[in-house]
Amino acid sequence: VYFDNHATTAVDPRVLAVMLPTFSETYGNPESGHPFGWSARLLVEQARAQVAILVGATDPSKEIVFTAGATESIHLAISSQTASLTAHQTLGTVRPHIITANTEHHATLEACAAAERAGADLTILQADKDGLITPEQVIAAVKPNTTLVTLMHANNEIGTIHPIAKIGKALRAHGKAHQQEILFHVDAAQTAGKHEINVDDMSIDLLSLSAHKFHGPKGVGALYVRHTGKRFVRITPLFTGGGQERGLRSGTLNVSGIVGLGHASELAADEHYADRARLTGLRNLIITEVESKLKDVKLNGHRTERLCNNINFTFKGVEQDQLMFALKDFAYSAASACVGPTQSHVLAAIGAASQSPTDATIRIGLSRLTKAEEVSS
Structure with a gap:
């Protein structure tokens, strides 16, 4: 996915x-x-x-x-x-x-x-x-x-x-x-x-x-x-x-x-209102589900003034390799794809960059082509 x-x-x-x-x-x-x-x-x-x-x-x-x-x-x-x-x-x-x-x-x-x-x-x-x-x-x-x-x-x-x-x-x-x-x-x-x-x-x-x-x-x-x-x-x-x-x-x-x-x-000019409403719903569903089922998780970024398709979580006590293995069927980013494996300067700037190797951060980006059943999986 x-x-x-x-x-x-x-x-x-x-x-x-x-x-x-x-x-x-x-x-x-x-x-x-x-x-x-x-x-x-x-x-x-x-x-x-x-x-x-x-x-x-x-x-x-x-x-x-x-x-x-x-x-x-x-x-x-x-x-x-x-x-x-x-x-x-x-x-x-x-x-x-x-x-x-x-x-x-x-x-x-x-x-x-x-x-x-x-x-x-x-x-x-x-x-x-x-x-x-x-x-x-x-x-x-x-x-x-x-x-x-x-x-x-x-x-x-x-x-x-x-x-x-x-x-x-x-x-x-x-x-x-x-x-x-x-x-x-x-x-x-x-x-x-x-x-x-x-x-x-x-x-x-x-x-x-x-x-x-x-x-x-x-x-x-x-x-x-x-x-x-x-x-x-x-x-x-x-x-x-x-x-x-x-x-x-x-x-x-x-x-x-x-x-x-x-x-x-x-296409975007014609469809972005409907796309944004749908993606906001899917985004909120993921955030709600993750936060309700996991204790040591932090949503990075503003909770409401936020891209309709963005989720960025830090999981406490979970190593990046462990998380990647658990989510091996999903394509996501551990940081911005533009900077490769280096530590995120954005997380550092907002004081959310962890110094612990047992904390993992993921970025999920949804799109017009994302299906509801993919999110629920």
Whole structure:
């Protein structure tokens, strides 16, 4: 039974069905000036519109940039801001200040560390025992030179959902009061396709997502870049070449992957309310059953402000090898699949990392394709 859907999800059969023709029929390069290229270009732009609808963007052609996944999107969002700003330090400008949190994905933490090495000022906020960051914490950390706040919508290990809309609103209000533009980047890799996202309602300027986290193909993602109203976010490409994606992401477009991302986005936009209700019920069933039958078990992360498909338990007095053997018929994660066997920095950050070899932690991730009978087993 597959319970590792935070690491990756199976491609929805409906997504695969729309991808297959791109390998044998509409396989042209979307930059080519002939019917094969035009057909591919139409598919790319259709997918761009589908992703825009999923996140509430209003101008797909200017605001949705296709990438290889959330990690690239995150680096593009963070490094482009610092690159353009730190390049002018010799002219006497103050160095930019970035705010993030200690429970972020390694992609964000590493991108912020690189920005700090390049000369940026970095503040890393301490999440509380449930993994939450509050608007008050963020605003208290803002300095006159703050240019970027980057936070995940929901944690990939413990499932805690940050109050992103409240944080975004607080940042906009602070910026207006102090005549300061602070960009807000959100890593939505775990929430896109499962929880409601609207970049306008949440005051988001940059948003990263990855197709394979919500039943699309691996190796493709997107970055939302605000380009409406008075806020036009400038992006500096990570690399240059043929100038695809308006010069922001050079390289021949992965049409098959983009089509898959687009259709996965459309399905999620149509079905995520029903999916979330069903998954929340299954999640709560597992939590209730485990806590009612076992004494020395701790639920990590916030109990209610939590991903609809996430369960993270620490079992006291149970070695990891013993637990893996007992659950050998289930595919789950002992930690984030992105960091391998090393100790979870997220659990350490919230004070839940055990120093005892006889304590085991598991992460269970459900999905649209998870069956009720699999949970009851």
